[in-house]
Amino acid sequence: MWIKSLSLRNFRNYRELEWEPSSGINLLKGPNAAGKTNLLEALYFVLCGRSFRTSREEEVVRTGEATALVKGKVATAWGEIETEVRFRNKTKLLLYQGKPASRRDFPGEKVVLLFRPEDLLVVTGTPAERRALFDRILAKLVPGYEEVLTRYRRALEQRNALLRLPGEREEELEIWTEALVSSGALLYRLRVEGLGLIGPLTSSFYRELVGKRLVLRYATSAVSPTRDKPFTEQFAKALSASAEKERVLGQTLVGPHRDDFLFVVEGEDLRYKGSRGEVRAAVLALRLAEAELLEKITKERTIFFLDDVFSEFDPQRRRALISYLEGRQSFVTSAEPELKLPGRTFFIEQGRLRADDY
Numbered sequence: 001m002w003i004k005s006l007s008l009r010n011f012r013n014y015r016e017l018e019w020e021p022s023s024g025i026n027l028l029k030g031p032n033a034a035g036k037t038n039l040l041e042a043l044y045f046v047l048c049g050r051s052f053r054t055s056r057e058e059e060v061v062r063t064g065e066a067t068a069l070v071k072g073k074v075a076t077a078w079g080e081i082e083t084e085v086r087f088r089n090k091t092k093l094l095l096y097q098g099k100p101a102s103r104r105d106f107p108g109e110k111v112v113l114l115f116r117p118e119d120l121l122v123v124t125g126t127p128a129e130r131r132a133l134f135d136r137i138l139a140k141l142v143p144g145y146e147e148v149l150t151r152y153r154r155a156l157e158q159r160n161a162l163l164r165l166p167g168e169r170e171e172e173l174e175i176w177t178e179a180l181v182s183s184g185a186l187l188y189r190l191r192v193e194g195l196g197l198i199g200p201l202t203s204s205f206y207r208e209l210v211g212k213r214l215v216l217r218y219a220t221s222a223v224s225p226t227r228d229k230p231f232t233e234q235f236a237k238a239l240s241a242s243a244e245k246e247r248v249l250g251q252t253l254v255g256p257h258r259d260d261f262l263f264v265v266e267g268e269d270l271r272y273k274g275s276r277g278e279v280r281a282a283v284l285a286l287r288l289a290e291a292e293l294l295e296k297i298t299k300e301r302t303i304f305f306l307d308d309v310f311s312e313f314d315p316q317r318r319r320a321l322i323s324y325l326e327g328r329q330s331f332v333t334s335a336e337p338e339l340k341l342p343g344r345t346f347f348i349e350q351g352r353l354r355a356d357d358y
């Protein structure tokens, strides 16, 4: 799949743009605040019908204007499609092939791999950041993941609200504890299954990039299930063991919302022993594995959005990334004026784009 054209009207700092990107690598160069990420955001709208940056999408309308428009043509395995997003008075209208549509009609998140600077820090970041990235990835790869995650989050929210309420609400609490345990057990199973899919591929990319053995490990909070003591039993036990503390703190202290995803290289946790380059290579390996698996699911080539991450890699990993990007459409932003990549280069300044092919 690839984006053949993009039209913008009053989108963020773009007054008007008509652009035909290349089907290969598109390097988008320009100074800070030029409009590089804005352009990625617009391209993302074409594919997914939503922003990856904000939930207040009315902010994409150019300051001082009342309406904005994003329109694109996309080449797919089954022919060319046209999508359009219109913004007016805080409302958003999606059109697919010229007719009102919903986000489900758009090509969707499964054809896009969005790689942002904050993703690079995920190995050494907080468990919440790692969970957020893995949840995003596994939602695309594992059928039913998103639904189970939503169910778990709802049970957690309800249970936490009850824990914070003064007085006894034992019956209600019991109901939500059961919902938490059953959805939690499913979530655990899907996460382990998901890691079983993406782990081995991530390891093989990491071996290519760094020459060492990487294993992705799922670390549960206070629960270590075995065949004799399944997750459900252990989770319920751990919850009752922390019941008193939970009452005091007003929150659920164990469960998949406290679990972690670890990157282990040659038996050592990369958080503590990895070099900056190794940490970045581990995330790159994970994202390349994600792309590979997505392509198997969608039967389409993944479109890469690399926002400000390319310059973070050393020459060896840059070469590996470029060779992977070849044959796929990609949009690579950089504020590094000297950066050169095979494919086409565009220069962006103050919401204007020009080819920079000399």
Ligand SMILES: Nc1ncnc2c1ncn2[C@@H]1O[C@H](COP(=O)(O)OP(=O)(O)OP(=O)(O)O)[C@@H](O)[C@H]1O
Pocket (backbone or CB within 6 Å): 011, 012, 013, 030, 031, 032, 033, 034, 035, 036, 037, 038, 039, 059, 060, 061, 062, 063, 308, 335
């Ligand atoms: N609705 C809007 N109307 C007008 N301008 C906007 C709007 N939203 C954002 N901008 C402007 O867009 C610019 C930021 O663009 P963008 O985030 O794409 O920068 P960038 O080129 O990715 O920069 P960096 O290299 O710093 O990441 C800012 O100057 C901001 O004021």
